[in-house]
Amino acid sequence: MTSFSLLPEEAAPRLSVARRTLDRLRTVPGLAGRYDGHPDVRTLDGLAALPPLAKDDLNTALAHLEPAAEHAATWLFQSGGSTGAPKVGYAPTGFYMAGVHAHWRPLDRSDVFVNAWGAGRMWGAHFLASALADLSGCRIIALGSVARDEYDGWLEFMAARGVTAIGGTPSVLRLWFAHARAAGIRLPALRKVLWLGEAWQPQLAEDLAVVAPQARRWGMFGSTETWVVATNTPDCPPDTFHPLPDQLVHTDRDGLLDFTTLNPHMLNPVLRYRTGDGGELTTCPCGRPGPAMRVLGRRDSVVQVRGLGLDVDEVIAHAERAPGVARAQLVLTQHGGRVQELDVLLLTAPGSSPDTEHLRKELLAATFTLSTAFQHDPGNVRVRAVTELISNDRTGKTAALVVREEA
Incomplete structure (x- = not known):
């Protein structure tokens, strides 16, 4: 199987976006020299020959380029900082979620959705999820962060409102459902759990089976720099995702995933960008055609x-x-x-x-x-x-x- 998530004939018409990204990076002091001797990107092999971008490289590029959207506002976010330098990312209004919604629709108009991603300082997940929910036409409860002593009241509110969907990081969702299980609270109407930001946790699945036995997980994979790269459904294993058409995933002999965005409106110069995740291209048992991406965990641990x-x-x-x-x-x-x-x-x-x-x-x-x-x-x-x-x-x-x- 090819080491790219798109076949050459599928990628060729859109590699012009990668060439423009390369041109942008060649203007960045401190980065331009690494691309000397590399021709313009015309093929997937040519792209694979380029050196990958690391987190600090992309921060350097963004500090020099200061991207801005052509229409509407430009949002600036950052993430990370726990064990390394914070990572920066830019996005236009809408956060590219129209493209995600065109291929992945976990929510519909009948849903009552709790957005439990924290609207924290300069973290984009809460706003990204709200944009997706807005496109679905569902009812949205933008809950955000909740203190431990507030769980009981909010869980009772969710049960009374017939909440059908909730989204958050697995760490946050685990707190919600572990508390509900310990308190004997049930959410019988809950059918969908959206997640992004961390790997799925088996303990979360165990708590869900008790608190909301009808609930099924719907995952997104991405970062502040790449935005949403891939998604999965309840029929996919929790570590396996299907790349979106505008996201080109590549894995090399070192087993690290890198990402190139083929969306012409992407503000971040994402060209063979490495988030630090190991992985491989595989076939998903859900039966959906085309290569899927299996994420094997962090390699910078x-x-x-x-x-x-x-x-x-x-x-x-x-x-x-x-x-x-x-x-x-x-x-x-x-x-x-x-x-x-x-x-x-x-x-x-x-x-x-x-x-x-x-x-x-x-x-x-x-x-x-x-x-x-x-x-x-x-x-x-x-x-x-x-x-x-x-x-x-x-x-x-x-x-x-x-x-x-x-x-």
Whole structure:
């Protein structure tokens, strides 16, 4: 199977957009030199020969180009910042959602939709979802962020209003449905759960089966820079998405996905842009024709701990295999740039009390980096059960890794 989500004859008429993007990038000081010797993009092979853009490269380009929409307003958003530099993205009014709605319609006029993506500072998901819901003609409850002590009242409101659809990041949705399950609240009218921003969580599916047994998931994949790249339906596995026609997905021998936007109205110069996700092109069991994109998770999860590389995803996976653990999170505490302490936080299933000391010893024994880096102070590796993980107040996302700097 081709390493591109479009066949050469499908992509050829639209590669002029990639050529214009290349011309824009060649005007950016600090980036222009990397494209010396590369001809204009005429074929998919020519595109694959270009060096990929990383997050910092795109931030450099956007700072120089300052994109603006030809019609209506230009929105500026940023995301990230938990473990690296914030990422910037621009979008015109409408957030390109008309193109998404033309190919993916999880909502219809009969729906009552709760938009539970936080309308946080300079994060675009809430507005993007509202644009999609507006195109569907449904009734919209723009709820946004909700404090923990407000869940009961809002859940009762949703049940009374006959809410049929809700959308948010899986971290936020997990809080909603775990609380509803623990409180014995049911949402019998709920049929659709839209998600974007993180990988789907199996624990969320377990809670949904109890709280809203008729509900099915509808996913979007994208970022602040690419906007929505691909979508899936309840018939697709949660890690498998179908790219939109204006999004060209490519995977190389290194197993990293990169994205090129063929939408002529795209403001961000997205040309072989890498978000850090590993993946592959595959065939989706839903039966929809054409290659699909399977997302295999982040490939930038290795961090330096006292001079050694620690695979965050590996530690998280080990911790989440422990009985009674719903989710895990790593917290690195640094002093003067050097890691002093590592905490593994465990979000436990209702009624569970995992053996944290046993798990701590397991992690030290099974993880070379931890056992070596902390061989003289193993007590600085701690495992703790908590009632909630550390989330981004702005977006509601819960990162696998949190880095804290103390004086």
